[in-house]
Amino acid sequence: QQQVKQSPQSLIVQKGGISIINCAYENTAFDYFPWYQQFPGKGPALLIAIRPDVSEKKEGRFTISFNKSAKQFSLHIMDSQPGDSATYFCAASDSNTGTASKLTFGTGTRLQVTL
Amino acid sequence: DSGVTQTPKHLITATGQRVTLRCSPRSGDLSVYWYQQSLDQGLQFLIQYYNGEERAKGNILERFSAQQFPDLHSELNLSSLELGDSALYFCASSGGVNSEAFFGQGTRLTVV
Numbered sequence: 001q002q003q004v005k006q007s008p009q010s011l012i013v014q015k016g017g018i019s020i021i022n023c024a025y026e027n028t029a030f031d032y033f034p035w036y037q038q039f040p041g042k043g044p045a046l047l048i049a050i051r052p053d054v055s056e057k058k059e060g061r062f063t064i065s066f067n068k069s070a071k072q073f074s075l076h077i078m079d080s081q082p083g084d085s086a087t088y089f090c091a092a093s094d095s096n097t098g099t100a101s102k103l104t105f106g107t108g109t110r111l112q113v114t115l
Numbered sequence: 116d117s118g119v120t121q122t123p124k125h126l127i128t129a130t131g132q133r134v135t136l137r138c139s140p141r142s143g144d145l146s147v148y149w150y151q152q153s154l155d156q157g158l159q160f161l162i163q164y165y166n167g168e169e170r171a172k173g174n175i176l177e178r179f180s181a182q183q184f185p186d187l188h189s190e191l192n193l194s195s196l197e198l199g200d201s202a203l204y205f206c207a208s209s210g211g212v213n214s215e216a217f218f219g220q221g222t223r224l225t226v227v
Binding site: 105 | 148157209214215
């Protein structure tokens with residue numbers, strides 16, 4: 001099965017700190033790597049996404065780093081805030097099949113930002 | 116609010132029964148995706164429809180089926196329900212086959 005492995009399972013970070021979540025994939029056909037944020041009782045919401053032609057993408061406090069040769073990508077949340085406390089999912093898909101949102105998800109990371 | 120509407124929000128039913136989950140995509144979106152989220156399996160892709168036609172299939176059980184209607188809303192039918200089918204079922208929609216997908220708030224199905 002084509003998997004996306006995500007770590008850590010849970011993360012506690014102090015307010016103002018940096019949260020780092022890592023993912024690794026196996027399928028070299030994957031070319032679209034989004035990160036989703038999910039609050040309890042809500043559906044996943046797209047945070048930021050990257051394609052393999054760049055090694056880093058930044059949007060506000062959120063940065064994706066991508067290492068194509070290692071088949072790894074990570075999410076960095078700078079200046080973490082209590083409002084960032086949520087579950088984060090990495091995902092991957094092969095957009096060449098015309099199904100960019102047929103996503104393979106990681107297992108999720110529950111982030112808690114403490115005061 | 117993502118613009119994707121799912122009904123009902125909660126559903127409790129008995130084993131062996133059949134239920135229908137409904138999804139209204141964002142206005143103009145042609146693609147609809149169904150996902151299942153459970154504690155042991157995580158978020159798993161079930162099936163995709165694009166403009167009324169099945170586009171991709173994932174780990175969808177034979178007891179489950181879906182369709183997309185001419186007005187682009189979609190229904191996921193779950194039959195012969197088992198306790199293990201208890202999960203959150205999400206619908207997502209996108210404007211094209213390779214566009215960003217927006218998720219609804221999900222239907223929580225409890226099979227007792």
